[in-house]
Amino acid sequence: MIELPPLTQIPNQAELLVTHEAIHPFVHRTPILTNASIDRKAGAKLFFKCENFQRIGAFKMRGAASAALRLRPEERERGLATHSSGNHAQAVARMARELHIPAYIVMPHDAPRVKVAAVKEYGAEITYCNNTPDERQAALDAVVRQTGAAFIHPFNDFGVIAGQATCAMELIEDTDVVLDTIIAPVGGGGLLAGTALAGRYFSRRAEVVAAEPKAVDDAARSILSGRIESNAVNLTVADGLRTNLGERTFAIIHRYVSEIFLVEEQEIIDAMRLIWERMKIIVEPSCAVPLAAILKHPERFRGQSVGIILTGGNVDVDRLPFGQS
Amino acid sequence: MIELPPLTQIPNQAELLVTHEAIHPFVHRTPILTNASIDRKAGAKLFFKCENFQRIGAFKMRGAASAALRLRPEERERGLATHSSGNHAQAVARMARELHIPAYIVMPHDAPRVKVAAVKEYGAEITYCNNTPDERQAALDAVVRQTGAAFIHPFNDFGVIAGQATCAMELIEDTDVVLDTIIAPVGGGGLLAGTALAGRYFSRRAEVVAAEPKAVDDAARSILSGRIESNAVNLTVADGLRTNLGERTFAIIHRYVSEIFLVEEQEIIDAMRLIWERMKIIVEPSCAVPLAAILKHPERFRGQSVGIILTGGNVDVDRLPFGQS
Structure with a gap:
């Protein structure tokens, strides 16, 4: 690799x-x-x-792969985290599975059922939050604090x-x-x-x-x-x-x-x-x-x-x- | 060819x-x-x-092409005819256009609008009929008699x-x-x-x-x-x-x-x-x-x-x- x-x-x-x-x-x-x-x-x-x-x-698989491969090994093994209700969530979850590391995904309660199912299928742990930017960020911060996982931003x-x-x-x-x-x-x-x-x-x-x-x-x-x-x-x-x-x-x-x-x-x-x-x-x-x-x-x-x-x-x-x- | x-x-x-x-x-x-x-x-x-x-x-394009290429040139130039409300109609119409010959398609009055539009787009002439086997056959026979076109059966x-x-x-x-x-x-x-x-x-x-x-x-x-x-x-x-x-x-x-x-x-x-x-x-x-x-x-x-x-x-x-x- x-x-x-x-x-x-x-x-x-x-x-x-x-x-x-x-x-x-x-x-x-x-x-x-x-x-x-x-x-x-x-x-x-x-x-x-x-x-x-x-x-x-x-x-999105491309960006998630590129970002994950830029983490130091000791960072990477603590896992990947992100907030997304869409393709980025699936990409991070899938890349984590490829690397045999955990993935933590923050998703709104009202995320489409199919998207939630896809992320679960890749073995990621989902944290639900209310669908506002502030609550999403708070939920993500809590996940990162608890797990030490590396946050992969969807684009920035x-x-x-x-x-x-x-x-x-x-x-x-x-x-x-x-x-x-x-x-x-x-x-x-x-x-x-x-x-x-x-x-x-x-x-x-x-x-x-x-x-x-x-x-x-x-x-x-x-x-x-x-x-x-x-x-x-x-x-x-x-x-x-x-x-x-x-x-x-x-x-x-x-x-x-x-x-x-x-x-x-x-x-x-x-x-x-x-x-x-x-x-x-x-x-x-x-x-x-x-x-x-x-x-x-x-x-x-x-x-x-x-x-x-x-x-x-x-x-x-x-x-x-x-x-x- | x-x-x-x-x-x-x-x-x-x-x-x-x-x-x-x-x-x-x-x-x-x-x-x-x-x-x-x-x-x-x-x-x-x-x-x-x-x-x-x-x-x-x-x-269906494969079968229509194979059948049309088996007609004698003097048969072929009078055109192709068939009855179909589905893919075979489009295939015959398209093959006729490729060969620069006319196509005559018998379709039921209640054929899906999109199928009718596709056949028209290939330049075929459509004859509408009631959706029973007998009326369909009668309409096709009339078209073949009037035009001299060759009937391409959908499968038999x-x-x-x-x-x-x-x-x-x-x-x-x-x-x-x-x-x-x-x-x-x-x-x-x-x-x-x-x-x-x-x-x-x-x-x-x-x-x-x-x-x-x-x-x-x-x-x-x-x-x-x-x-x-x-x-x-x-x-x-x-x-x-x-x-x-x-x-x-x-x-x-x-x-x-x-x-x-x-x-x-x-x-x-x-x-x-x-x-x-x-x-x-x-x-x-x-x-x-x-x-x-x-x-x-x-x-x-x-x-x-x-x-x-x-x-x-x-x-x-x-x-x-x-x-x-």
Whole structure:
């Protein structure tokens, strides 16, 4: 097992390369799919990086692996801790199981049953809390104090960001054309920050842009104002994108991401339906946000080769956003 | 374009090989996926042949291509005709478009809107009829009389059977282990008959078995009684499997298929959910029937390498069989 040094600043090219090497035993090199009928609709050549086929069903496995491998052995053996009701919880739980160490996950009482079941299946210990930022933090602090486990932040961590960067590194390496644009969705910004670094270090040409639900447009506003903005409400079908940026992700995104496209809820659902129906793969609503942006701005992407990161496929098939007619 | 001679009897090994060669420009060589977590649940090593990624989203493209290439040029240019409200309609329409000839599809008035739209998108001319066998046949006869188009039967045609056989040929060729069993669902029997021939001609060991919804167990009863049985009602979630066998498919299946496993409706839905949730791919209920059979009879399949044909992925995402809680 390759162990990694801690990262205290924005990772450089060599640090991303060694991260990719180190996490290799813990993640899949996911396929890149294309679809002629969606290409015709978009007027562009789209390369979908399928992190829905990643272990635990989402790219978060990359960041969790990268962060866990940066802990000193005596830290690591006390276990991993985090707060999350989503894919990051599963990723931390799964990585802990791979390393044969305990995992402690703080989840809200009202977390989806399927997410709780998945985390339990990986053998993690769950602590329930009320669903407010303060209570979540208090519950996490208590868990860390009692167990000595290492907190793995869902995104605001250079180790996590370096892990997420490996997704776009593979996208760039495995695509047989030179990409003009790479587009990723943005929530807390871990994936987007990593993608921006990968684009800068490993692509001759690709511009890295982002897509965000208009209902939670904090990242777009943060880029404009130059400081981290937040959302008054966070109601969007793209449940993976409700979070605000952190200072580490913001520092990278502000510097290296040129544009954030905003899309409406119905546009997200329509794009998700298009991926399901044409590509026959299951993707989360968050995945559909970049495609929605491309279909909304055909003039921006026309004729281009565009890499799209499909972030994950963990949806509750009992609660889909399509019309149940 | 390779043209094929007509088939008036059960195709032999060489005829399947040349069929595979001839249809190559019109079909995808679909991937074979594996899933460690479903393997653990099944106690077997499963190889899923993903015809949900086939053109038009189902294996039916193979049979339509094989049948169309067997028409004499002067027949072919008058166009293709069929009756179907499902994947075969789309396959015939798409193949006609590939050959730049007309397609005439007879569909019931109450066919799903999405299926009608897909057939229209391929440029076919639709004739609506009432949803009874007699009226359907009358409408088809009228279309054929008026247009001179060639009728492509959905399954009871040796050309179609030869086309469907190419799916298992690829499964056998592209799997890096020797398969112990190949399992396919059975409706009209075109796929199963083709799979049985492919298994017999191209596998050193594989036994070909089938799976069928208990609610429409006509094929299982036909094997026992030695003649084609039919269903009094055909209510099953596996809408691709409601048809009875034809005499050509029966002749092959009766001879070469050793066993047909029956599964309950809820077992089909549970297996479909398992494929969706673990593999992150969209498959039709019919696809889940073989996996349901494997999970129901673990002792039969334990420790084996089993090839499973996933027939297609054309589901209406607005009407899924999962509980909408």
